[in-house]
Amino acid sequence: MSLVDSQRRVLSGMRPSGYLHLGHYQGVLKNWVRLQHEYDCFFCIVDWHALTTDYDDVGQISQQVMAMAVDWLAAGVSPSSATLFIQSQVPEHAELQLLLSMICPLSWLERVPSYKEQQEQLHTKDLGTYGFLGYPLLQAADILLYRAGLVPVGADQLPHIEFARDVARRFNHLYGREPGFAVKAEAAILKLGKKTAKLYNGLRKAFQEQGDVEALETARALLKEVQNLTLGDRERLFGYLDGGGRVLLPEPQALLGAAPRLTGLDGQKMAKSNDNAIFLRDAPAEVEEKIRRMPTDPARVHRSDPGEPQRCPVWALHGVYSGEATGQWVQQGCRSASIGCLECKAPLAAAIQAELIPLQQRAEEYQSSPDLVRGILAEGAERARDQARETLVEVRQAMGLSYR
Numbered sequence: 001m002s003l004v005d006s007q008r009r010v011l012s013g014m015r016p017s018g019y020l021h022l023g024h025y026q027g028v029l030k031n032w033v034r035l036q037h038e039y040d041c042f043f044c045i046v047d048w049h050a051l052t053t054d055y056d057d058v059g060q061i062s063q064q065v066m067a068m069a070v071d072w073l074a075a076g077v078s079p080s081s082a083t084l085f086i087q088s089q090v091p092e093h094a095e096l097q098l099l100l101s102m103i104c105p106l107s108w109l110e111r112v113p114s115y116k117e118q119q120e121q122l123h124t125k126d127l128g129t130y131g132f133l134g135y136p137l138l139q140a141a142d143i144l145l146y147r148a149g150l151v152p153v154g155a156d157q158l159p160h161i162e163f164a165r166d167v168a169r170r171f172n173h174l175y176g177r178e179p180g181f182a183v184k185a186e187a188a189i190l191k192l193g194k195k196t197a198k199l200y201n202g203l204r205k206a207f208q209e210q211g212d213v214e215a216l217e218t219a220r221a222l223l224k225e226v227q228n229l230t231l232g233d234r235e236r237l238f239g240y241l242d243g244g245g246r247v248l249l250p251e252p253q254a255l256l257g258a259a260p261r262l263t264g265l266d267g268q269k270m271a272k273s274n275d276n277a278i279f280l281r282d283a284p285a286e287v288e289e290k291i292r293r294m295p296t297d298p299a300r301v302h303r304s305d306p307g308e309p310q311r312c313p314v315w316a317l318h319g320v321y322s323g324e325a326t327g328q329w330v331q332q333g334c335r336s337a338s339i340g341c342l343e344c345k346a347p348l349a350a351a352i353q354a355e356l357i358p359l360q361q362r363a364e365e366y367q368s369s370p371d372l373v374r375g376i377l378a379e380g381a382e383r384a385r386d387q388a389r390e391t392l393v394e395v396r397q398a399m400g401l402s403y404r
Contacts, residue, residue, distance in 0.1 A: 006250040010035055011148035013044035013087070016064040020071040021277035022352070023262040023270035025359075026320060029075040031152055031257045032082070041082035042146050042384060045069065045377075048087050048094070052135040053122060069373050071280055074363035085380035087142065092388035097134070097141040099395060103170055104137050112136045113159050140164035144171075144249045145388050152255040161254040168249040175398035176245025185240040188233035192226060204241050216241060248398055249391075262320065265294050267313035281360060284353045291349040296341045297334070307334045307341075314345055321351040 012032065020029070035041055045065050051058070065086060072084060087093055109115065110133070119127050143151055143164050151161055178184070189197045200222060206215035219241050223234060232246070239246045261269060264276030271277065278290055294314050297307035309315035309331050318330055326347050333339030366373055396402055 006147045006149035008040050009146060009148045010039040010041045010150045010152065010255065011044070011143050011146050011252075012041075012152050013046040013049075013142060014068060015050045016045050016047055016061060016068045017050070017272060018060070018064045019067050019279045019281050020075075021270055021272065021279045023264070023277065024071075025075060025280060026262050027154070028152075029072065029077065032072075033076040033078075035152065035255075036078060036082040039150065042148065042387075043072065043077060043082055043084050044087050044142060044384075045085070046087045046139075046142065048138060049135060052129075052131045052138075053118070053125065053127065055129070055131065056125075066370065066373060069377055070363050070366045073366050073373065073376070074280070074359050079376045079380065083380045083383045084376060085384045086377055089377070089381035090145075090384045090388055092385065092392055093138070093141055093145060095392060096145050096388075096395065097138045099399060100137055100141055100144075100167055100171065101134065102399075103174060104167060108163065108166065109133050109136060112163060136160055136163050137167065140167045143252050144168055145391050146384070147250050147387075147391060148252055149250055150255040151252050152257055154261075155256065158254055161252060165251040168251045171249050171395075171398075172239075172245060172247055176239055176248055178246060178398070181236065181245055182240070184233075185236045188229065188237050188240075191229060191233065196222065196226065200237070207241065208243055248394055263313050263316035265290055265313070267295065267316070278352065280356060281363065282356070284357070287353050287356065288349045291345045291352070292342065294345065296344075300334075300337075300341060303340050304337050306337045309334050314341070314348060317352075318344075318348055321348055321355070 012028075014024070014028070032041070032043060045068055047061060047065055050061060050064075054061075069084065073079075077084060115133070115136070118132075139160055140163060143161075144167065151164075153161060189200060192200055200219055203215040203219035203222070206212040207219070220238065223229075223237055226234075229237070235246045235248065264270035264274055265278070266274070266276045268274055268276060278287055282290070291314075296314055297309070297312040299305060299311070300307040309318075312334070315330065315334075318327055322330070330339075330344050334344060
């Protein structure tokens, strides 16, 4: 795999926690469906990550994995457009985490913001374990194993992406300087052809002697266009540009989407743990009942009291599910008290039901064909392993673990 491929490769995953809700659908799955047609996407059900906090409650994990896979497929994530797989079915994840643990300072793990935050949030659990401390490194291994250049995340996950970048940078610094690196890089330049080699050398000199960042980017673009280089030579020339070593593990970049942070039934962020979610498998009657029970603007004690939509969690969901005409009707009717709260909620419930019905129909089809779902995940694991093995060959050789 070449560095240009890493910029077209996306890796993302979810912990299996049972059925998914509208927050997952609006915030993640819709984005995945779009990305799968634009990038080389790997979507992973990270069951080992689930064990880092729920190691004492594993009875439902296999059912939760299957439920998640069905919800992904029903939402439109396609095995013909993306690679869907289960983390534990690709053991190379664990090997790369082990190898990276040899170079990862303990202090890096302890300073990850979510380390102390989750310990406080899950204070009833014993999280003083090696697995919990090391889960950011496992997450980094998940990304680096596929040399994924892009990772779609929310803003709260940015420290984890930066951690993965730090690990990749340290690995490249330690092992990218292979014996005879400069000699091999100069030999690779000759393979570019006289004209291209002269251009490459000029751009490299402009960056290293004058700090010309534009020259660096031009040189990188030039290398991406060259077709007759081996993977090793391409990586050497990328590293030789800025005076570093061979780029063995590309540093990933966060791909921040514009997905809405979906409000739950109580006005807080929608989450299963907050018991405020509408699930993708909820029947129409359940959706209607949950919407009817939602709290509204506390100023509307009586039907005749005017309200303010901005104070109402129902309005936040209207912003996602209702069109402009319905939105104007809600704002005018609420502020003038010409409509009641149940009237306001009715079109919202109908819009959510309309979105979920076709999804639920697809989910039923996959649910009734478990062998099909297992086959999709197994094929995805094989495709993932093919890529993972390539990375580990390079990693083992760089770390002196090649015995042939």
